[in-house]
Amino acid sequence: ETGVTQTPRHLVMGMTNKKSLKCEQHLGHNAMYWYKQSAKKPLELMFVYSLEERVENNSVPSRFSPECPNSSHLFLHLHTLQPEDSALYLCASSQWIEGNEKLFFGSGTQLSVL
Amino acid sequence: DQQVKQNSPSLSVQEGRISILNCDYTNSMFDYFLWYKKYPAEGPTFLISISSIKDKNEDGRFTVFLNKSAKHLSLHIVPSQPGDSAVYFCAGSNFGNEKLTFGTGTRLTIIP
Numbered sequence: 351e352t353g354v355t356q357t358p359r360h361l362v363m364g365m366t367n368k369k370s371l372k373c374e375q376h377l378g379h380n381a382m383y384w385y386k387q388s389a390k391k392p393l394e395l396m397f398v399y400s401l402e403e404r405v406e407n408n409s410v411p412s413r414f415s416p417e418c419p420n421s422s423h424l425f426l427h428l429h430t431l432q433p434e435d436s437a438l439y440l441c442a443s444s445q446w447i448e449g450n451e452k453l454f455f456g457s458g459t460q461l462s463v464l
Numbered sequence: 465d466q467q468v469k470q471n472s473p474s475l476s477v478q479e480g481r482i483s484i485l486n487c488d489y490t491n492s493m494f495d496y497f498l499w500y501k502k503y504p505a506e507g508p509t510f511l512i513s514i515s516s517i518k519d520k521n522e523d524g525r526f527t528v529f530l531n532k533s534a535k536h537l538s539l540h541i542v543p544s545q546p547g548d549s550a551v552y553f554c555a556g557s558n559f560g561n562e563k564l565t566f567g568t569g570t571r572l573t574i575i576p
Contacts, residue, residue: 352507359505391471392466393508393566406563440507452498453564455507463466 353377356441357457363419363431364464371426371459373441382424384416387438399424431463432450468556470567471475478575483541485570490535491497494556498564499528500540502551511552512539544574 363369377380384396395399398406399418412433415427424441438460442453469488471537477483487497495516500508514521514528514537521528541548551571555564 352509354507356507390568392468392568393555395563398563442507452510452513453500453508455500457505457507459562 351457352454354441354443354454354456356439356459358459359457360460360462361464362464363428365433367428367431369428371428371430371439371441371461373424373456375422375424375441375443375454377443377454378445379443380421380461381443381453382418382421383442384414384424384426385440385442385455385456387440389437393440397426428461431452431461433463436461436463465490466567467494467565468567470552470570472570473568474571474573475543476573476575479546480543481538483516483544483548483572483574485539485541485552485554485572487537487539487567488535489537489555489556490559491565492535492558495564496557497528497530497537498555498557499526500553500555500566502553502569508553526549537559541572544572546574546576548572549574 357372381400386394387434395408397412402418417425418455438458441456498513499511501511502508512523512526530537551569553569554567557564
């Protein structure tokens, strides 16, 4: 148990569906992240929130929309996805300080887009 | 352009022997490196890190070596145990930047 909880664990959706991924951290961290892991590719940073403000948007298509209502919760809203968006979506949190932070990851949501 | 490369997608090692996982990087601005370990159906977990001011960091059975001139780091696990079977990700970053750049991972299998 890393202190970062993601739901759902698995999600199958059609290209016209709208769904949301949820992440909650119980570590008192002030930064949260969305990463994407596709087969045989590096973990790709999608979004970073620090103190509930988005500080990084790594050229992610607008069909992915993040939301960070407070320092403990992070959402990823999905709309009109493509089959190539099928991947493992990982949430992470860290303590934002000057320097290098360790990331604490959730177990991920395995997303399949049909 | 992949800034962090793990050229071996998989590695098999006999239990009790040394496992050596390699990682190369191209970004000369990186000054901090981390190794994460990932079991199936779980998120990656932090294993060990090293700052560029050091060339070695040890934590129990795990040692990370950094060769800055070669832009190469390696993770040594000795002795290897069956519970070490997992995917290992190398990551780099530069000071003050929270963004970690990950490699593609190496799947380590420890053979009993």
